[in-house]
Amino acid sequence: MNTRRRHILSGYSWLMLVFLYLPIAILVLYSFNDSRINAVWSGFTWKWYISLFDNRQVMQALANSLTIGVISSILATVLGTAASLAIKHYSLKWRNIVNGLIYLPIVIPEIMMGLALLVLFSQIHMELGKATLIMAHVTFSMPYVMVIISGRLADMGKDLEEAAQDLGATPWETLRYVTLPLIMPGIVAGFLMSFTLSLDDFIISFFVAGPNSTTLPLYIYGLVKRGVSPEVNALSTLLIVSTVLLVIVAELFRRKDSKTITY
């Protein structure tokens, strides 16, 4: 009885994994397909990847995505961390109000955010391009950074900061030697979250991108309009692989981080 139940449970787990990963597996598989037509397997090839790297438009879109991703996630992390540290000192009532306002963008439909940002940028006569994309990406990733860091700050409690002050650390020294090292895993996680969100974002970027600031998701969408080609599969595979690698690197970094603090 017990073993049978275990078999059913493990079978169910495998089924869930297949359900989750089958679409991705097919996409990855066909990126190595020699045939142009997605439905037919005609042999293994690297040629779609090679042609990607020869494609100047793809490389430009990649460069745009990386630039926007890095700059917007640095900004979102710095601003989000500072905001979380500030909010912690508010009274409970104000903290709840401000938190509510900050988390609201997370549940507002993305299409509304995109539209609102577009209206704003055109009202202030700002030319659509990398700058508007970066600002938009900071807007939607900062709440995520704050959720992560506020959680860590709450876990930390006030005892450790008080202990530091009690031992003669000024508020700045307390921040530097105690608070920041302890929330560092949250800061790293927030940065990588922002970067991933920025790299993946399509809807909001669609509204606020200019002609010279096409990001990878926007470029893929442009290609798909002309049919799903093996190049799209290859490009998507690369995006997936880099996202997975990012998460692994983040995890390794996070573990290393909490053990080796020097000052």
Place this chain on the structure above:
Amino acid sequence: MKTIIHLDTIEKQFAGNVVVPPLSLSIEEGEFLTLLGPSGCGKTTLLRMIAGFEEQTSGEIYLDEKLLSHIPPYQRDMNMVFQQYALFPHMTVEQNILFGLKMKKVSTAEQKKRLEEVLQYVQLTELRSRTPKQLSGGQQQRVAIARAIINNPRVLLLDEPLGALDYQLRKSLQLELKNLQKNLGITFIYVTHDQEEAMAMSDRIAVMNKGRIEQIASPAEIYNTPQTLFVATFIGENNIFRDGGTITAVRPEKIKLYQRGEQTDKHKKTGRITDVVFLGNLRKLYIRLDSRDMTVMAHQYAGDGLDWQVDNHVAIGWAQTDEVILPC
């Protein structure tokens, strides 16, 4: 004796609620003073005001006759041992202990010297490169103490430092802490709700209730001559007799039992034994009085040759010197 800390009519309110009504207190240099009271009596708030984590609503605090109010905690020459120790989890034992000296920019040579001394003193030399997570509760407690005393503070503030430990460890650490305080000569202000702990360690105990200090005196005085009904009932066990306008308190160990008719004391009360609880070195007897709705506790020590049983009818009495008259 020289006064080291003086609280001058300090008061604390939280959002309009008075937590500590105006209160004055002088603490002497080198003494072990315990703030004792039930939870919510304001003892921790008082300690946090002295440390500088809470600002008093009114009144002033003096350290060595210098005004301390409005000086931030990091500039006050005292250290605190926190209830949950508050050790820095990202630092080793050594880094934790050195933190205070680093913040005060003490020279590296001096840091090393004092670190070795303190590590030896609290017997943590072998555990110096561990992180707090790798230590037992008792060891963490030692690190918390070491981290505080390495700074040679004028005053050490301790907020229920033994509260998180089990009974046996607490007992042995009580003695260690008391010896530490004697050897270092540092003034200790110790907060606890455990009266046994307070009795075992303190030079003076301030019994607190609803933010007020009910009585401040040596453990023996607190026990033998409580000044208020709260102190009489909060510290140890007591029998409270209300006769008209007077309240008389008599400790259970001072109650004497007699066969009916034998009694010679002036207090004539008779009753029936309802319960006998055997506790090894003593027996606790509960006696239901005949004359009124009250149960009296009496302690009988082993070897007194008397063998009282449940349902025995007895007379009780006590010497006049053993009773305490309390204000109503």
